[in-house]
């Protein structure tokens with residue numbers, strides 16, 4: 442357990458159709474979210490348990506009020522080596538220099554297309570220019586940039602090669618992600634493309650791609666093209682080829698600890714953080730819950746109560 446993904450809100454300023462329905466999304470009342478103080482305490486406890494890296498996600502992290510002050514305090518926690526953020530970039534562009542200054546390491550920017558119209562069709566909002574502005578601001582600040590593109594054959598297949606070609610001039614890691622059925626309805630209504638099909642498509646249209654040796658805990662298979670400044674990754678999020686090396690835990694916006702994206706939560710941290718439990722008691726409860734981690738995402742999915750119907754915005758990706 443070295444890596445915690447912390448969802449700071451389930452709210453969002455976009456409505457990406459693979460993540461949530463167009464309308465009728467019910468967000469949790471603010472009082473049910475972990476407070477900033479609770480998240481800071483939880484992070485200190487997690488660091489004592491071995492966590493070295495935290496990823497802030499959501500919903501969209503930057504729609505939560507006073508996020509920047511929280512991030513500054515989070516990044517200053519002793520023993521925490523890395524704080525990374527996943528964002529849609531819709532409102533973050535002018536704050537990138539501040540994020541660099543307080544020591545944020547990596548920005549993962551979600552961008553599923555380089556075409557304004559397709560962007561609006563996918564996200565159902567008009568933020569393409571701001572997302573691109575965030576892309577350029579992160580590079581200009583010299584921060585590490587990863588771009589997440591959820592691939593759907595009938596929605597953005599034509600964007601795969603232009604996105605991959607960004608690596609020619611930009612030091613960016615472009616990651617092609619298999620779509621998972623976390624769109625808040627439980628039903629997929631897009632044409633799925635698996636990691637093998639994505640790789641075949643890339644190989645068909647690009648110069649030779651050389652595999653980059655894989656670190657045990659990474660979810661992406663990465664490749665480099667000779668002469669390109671960036672790299673290309675493929676994440677088999679639905680095929681789940683990487684579970685063996687998983688060292689992640691997830692905390693949802695309401696404080697549910699998840700051992701796996703596909704489980705329904707193994708511990709109510711919000712209750713423990715609010716009921717007077719000591720740090721020692723919380724550590725014991727986390728340790729016990731973590732030891733229940735199943736072998737892989739298929740086992741977690743089988744073990745859950747009910748099929749997947751939640752929105753990814755409640756889990757954090």
Ligand code: SAM
Nearest residue numbers: 459460499500501528529551589620621753758
């Ligand atoms: N709002 C932020 C953003 O979009 O970057 C952070 C939260 S979002 C839930 C985290 C990541 O999950 C994003 O990169 C997004 O593309 C990905 N994601 C959301 N729904 C997904 C799905 N159904 N399948 C695969 N990835 C998904």
Ligand code: SF4
Nearest residue numbers: 453457460500529754
């Ligand atoms: Fe919002 Fe991120 Fe979900 Fe898109 S993927 S709706 S930006 S939380």
